[in-house]
Amino acid sequence: MRFRATHKRFSGRTHPGRRDGPNEDVVGWDEASNFWFVADGMGGHASGDVASRVVKETLLGEGLTLPLVEAIRKAHETVAATAKTNTAYDNMGSTVVATRIGERKAEIAWVGDSRAYLWRDGSLSAITRDHSYLEVLRTQENLSEEQLRGHPNRNLVTRTLGIGTPEPSVATLALQRRDWLLLCSDGLNDELEDREIAEVLRTHPQPERATEALIEAALAKGGRDNVSALVVEYDGPSASDFSSAGSQKLRAMLPIIGGMAAATLVAVMWWWFYGR
Secondary structure, X not given: OOOOOOOOEEEEEEEOOOOOOOOOXXXXXXXXXXXXXXXXXXXOOXXXXXXXXXXXXXXXXXXXXXXXXXXXXXXXXXXXXXXOOOHHHOOOOEEEEEEEEEOOEEEEEEXXXXXXXXXXXXXXXXXXXXXXXXXXXXHHHOOOHHHXXXXXXXXXXXXXXXXXXXXXXXXXEEOOOOOEEEEEOHHHHOOOOHHHHHHHHHHOOOHHHHHHHHHHHHHHOOOOOOEEEEEEEOOOOOHHHHHHHHHHXXXXXXXXXXXXXXXXXXXXXXXXXXXX
């Protein structure tokens, strides 16, 4: 059963940034499926804009009929197949981060370094972990955020749709009413630190203004890459409400359960002493 929101607030925007060439980012969604995504054609590879467009067409086509991870795998296969049709498309690839929102939860899947964040009660937290060389360094060498930001290989990804056999990573998130999910390409988080992203969201409580302000902030910091931001507000019942309701129901049942247990115990004892 699909979650049906009483109303949705969301906004998705993409900008080519202050770099030459086509915008290799795409944003997309299907409201009927509660499905949103951001894809980033690989800079430095051939025809990144073609790769991300193929991802978008696949996810909004056959992908809508598939489970989320299978939809992303299908997008990978389609990019790889398209690359074989033209030598100009050799080695093209794309990242993707996508979410499908259900009642009280969201499933997030990703390949590459496009990210998903949760904005809840004025606090920003990362949901995804980049498939990148820098993430390997962060784990193995315990480098600081400042060291990572200045690293010459900061844009090197380790998983890419269309190249090799990338396996999507998956996270399932319990949702609270008024949570925001932020999906973005690396053009946003390469320019803005998480604290700066949080400040923009804090001062722009409407998704449309938030996405505008995020892109404006990234451009103001340099805008060295294409930049995309997509914000979705969850307006369904909270996971904690469900848990609380279950607990209240259980508490209400305890006297009945206790009474039944006591009656059963009396009956067993009567049978033991008198009925055998």
